[in-house]
Amino acid sequence: MTGNGNQTLLETYRANTEDAGEDDVPRVMVGVGYNLVQTARQALSGAESTEPDAIRSTLDETEFETVIGEFSFDEYGMPEPGQLSAASAQWWNGNQQLVYPQTENASELRFPVE
16 A cells, blocks of 8 residues: 555554464455545545536546556546556455565465465
8 A cells, every 4th residue: 555544544454453463464355445545535525515517527537546556537437547556365364465566565466276
């Protein structure tokens, strides 16, 4: 994750997850969900009202800063090409492990999967 609330996410995850150690990192989908909430919050904060057209305008015109990067949406409602890189995880020995992007907390991709 890139910043933009990453430290807050890690601290909240560790404080509220049973048996989480001080170096544990959340599963990939936790970051994805956090990104969605951050995007929604920024869209709602930037809109002049809660009307769908106002929110849609904000989604069309804003560059969002979230834990998975900075991005904006194209005319089809998709992140602009090249702005985000999807994280990938693999289940190994009963645990989900980040394998891409490679960071200090990522595991090596194991193949073949047994």
